[in-house]
Amino acid sequence: MGKSWLRDYIIKRLIYAVIIAWGIVTITFVLVRVGPSSPADKYLANMAASGQDVSQITTAIEARYGVDKPIFEQYADYMVNLFQWDWGWSFSTSMPVIDLIKTHWIYSFQLILLSSLFAAFLGILIGIYSAVKQYTKIDYTATFLSFIGISIPNFWLGVMLILLFSVKLGLFKAYYDTTLPLFSLENLKALVLPVITLGTGMLAGYVRYTRSAMLDNLRKGFVTTARAKGLPERTVIGKHAFRNAILPLFTIIMFDLGSIVFGGAYLTEIVFGIPGLGQISFNAIFADDYPVVVAVTLIGTFLILMINLITDVAYTYLDPRIRYD
């Protein structure tokens, strides 16, 4: 059974992704540029403060960053550069945007990866257990706790964790230590609070989704068949029921992954001072450093689009009945 239609589908979706990404870059670019202040302003303010002659420098700086040209020209330049893999120059950090992203993406990545793994693993396990034990005390407790988990604002949870474990108990550092080597136990320890902060909401969500997806499948005919075959309960639930429950679950988990990149992860990075993409784009916004803002938005959008595509393609393997035409 070939999947030749899948290749056409992927190509179609990739073209679509590029178009959407282009649209979003344009919107962001316009938004940033119609802003009341010019990137040069901040520099000028600094210059003026140090007693230099502002009027001379203004034109020099504006020419340096190309912001003296009309906005359309700037936009055209930017797009042309983008296609040549030149993401622009970051005013506030004085380095190419691409280098800035290269040094900082890993902090977001490790946070999101660890949180997702933690949340998906525990959430699915608890969800399955809760569904199997439906209407028992364990199930009620899990459901109630998952309500609390999805309702607790994650940035507040982060602050509370800092208050309890850093300020009061002194077990963890309140701020992420950027000097730690990435693959070290200390780094892992430094990520414990951030991962709990970001992961709790996801975990609670996964408990609820898994429970409901499992409940939908546990009473299906094929589960009874699996039991009638003499399979142990572990296989009946873990293989036959769960393999079907994965289908809706997978979509939700992937969608969540796309949305936390600029939701929960963003806030978590700010609370703990993790220098990931969220943090640098946040700083860039306040510094009027628009190439960074546009670049991070572009990366985020593209990431979401790719996650969506991967989800849809993987789905055809998870569910043999699906065909996109």
Add this chain to the structure above:
Amino acid sequence: MTERLQNIARKIGGPLYSNRRLIEYYWQRTQRNKLAVLGLSFIAFLILLALIGPFFTLDPTLVNFEENNLPPVGFATEESVYNIYTDEFTTTEISGTWKHPLGTDSKGRDMLAMIISGARISLQVGLIATGIAITLGTIIGVLSAYLGGWADNILMRFTDVMMTFPFFLLLVLIVFIFGPSLALIVLVIGITGWTGTARLLRSEALSLRTRDFVTAAKALGASDGRVIFGHLIPNVASLIIVIATLSIPGVILAEAALSFIGLGDPTTTSWGIILNSGQQSLDTAWWIAVEPGIMLFLTVLAFNFLGDGLRDAFDPKSNI
């Protein structure tokens, strides 16, 4: 027997607002869910607090450095004061007073008054922004389903693009560029938050579109507007209520998050803004960060409980 009638009524799916019996029936079902009732009670309490609370509390903007960082009643903190004459630190214990039941912040403002004023803001943001988002989502979703064809295609592609946009980053960006005002925040959340509603209502309306009463209305010569507003929308009312209830917490959280990172409307005392200032004084005055967070958490929890209960009540599948 009555239950059976109600069941039939529910299957026919009559317009919610014109059917008292249906509303009573749903209300009964919702009431069965204790957590939903608990959630509703808390929301009612919060609304009351926001409406009449400010008449009984101190002015939330009243700064008083004589009484700053006072702990809540029943708690005590130690404060080190440097005495310039004796050149030594003296540690005094400060306990909460009934004048400021929830303590004061670093500027000596009354926490209770600020929390109540924050409740007002959170509810305003939650209700108005959700209102905008739901209205937009309903119109776009139902229109898309009703018109079909290229109009449906364009509207849904547009929805896809909106869904792909990193929403929170957009929010941060717009608020930063145009300045933090509550009205802008509410507007932006409302205008960007309709996508999920549109999708859900489109699929619901698609299935309704082919139902007999819609065909009958069209056959009787009803205009498109009449079919949409008179027949389709009333029949998805229950779904709209559920979506609205479950969207409010997200909206409240978005405003709080925005305020928390320093982009809140500085003329207000929203919970997020209090939390932001509280984060900076965690080691001296923990309650400033704890109190608004608890309120935020409880409010979100209450709406989630209620929304979940309503969904169970409206969802025939949960009847088993």
Add this chain to the structure above:
Amino acid sequence: MGLETPSIPRAIFKVMNNTILGVSHLKTYFFTRRGVVKAVDGIDFELKRGECLCLVGESGCGKTVTALSILGLIDSPPGRIIDGEVRYNNLDLVKCSPTQLRRIRGKEIAIIFQDAQSALNPVFTIGDQIVEQIRLHLGMKYTEARDKAMTLLKEMGIPSVERAMSYYPHQLSGGMKQRAMIAMSLSCDPQVLIADEPTTAVDVTIKAQILDIFHELKAKRQMSLIFITHDLGVVAEIGDRAVVIYGGKVVEMAPVSKIIGNPKHPYTAGLIDCLPDISKTTDRLASIPGTTPNPIELPQGCPFHPRCHKAMEICSQQQPPEVRISEGHEVSCHLYQ
């Protein structure tokens, strides 16, 4: 096509013990929010070696629940076997341990469900689903099990077996799915096969083909069969004995010839009257008035009395006793006291 003959000579067993499966006083209740559903309320029957026993009744009478109860497949909660026993080889399947039960399920007693569409797992291939069972019970290697599965599918009349093995259920037609389901249940050479309305979900031509498979099973494997159906036509064609169930109770039990030719219980007689007879031209088919009783509020006395045209006063007061009409023909009705 040659079905394998079982290695153990059945005749020896026949001398030792003629009954392979015995169900007695079986009561399976469902505890729902609205009340207790007495789906099976004291059913007794015995399955003899090599015979085809039909469980007959309208939908909702408790046939399927009986079948599921035998293998302990009742969803709990809300269902529970509250009383009775299911004897198989000196073992009470109701009380034995889950591990013992698992060894019997699929290996000793297999079941075929009514709707193969929902009984087959949509995300696994037909081959994998059959191989899984073979490997579980017979401890075969994958390739061995695969060969066995292919042989079985071929026997069931599935064309191009090699490809069929790699098909997912949705790629097969209804009849093919049902054949695959039967192949799966036969994969470990069970002693007893329970078929729960295997012909209901398929159309008429396929029904005939499926029935042929069962004829063959009887003839070549001397399979002990419990065949559940609401269709007396099927009973006449395939059954040796029939048990008529109404409201979770056995109302009549007899060899098929007697059930069809000389029904004693008014309900059985009613069911037979409902059979369309093409030789007669009538305007409308006969039917039994009324509907199956609400299993939560079963009527007092005989459960059938509200619909029975021969009902007497006693019928609404007392449970009818079991009356023996002739050898192997028993009926529960006040008419024959």
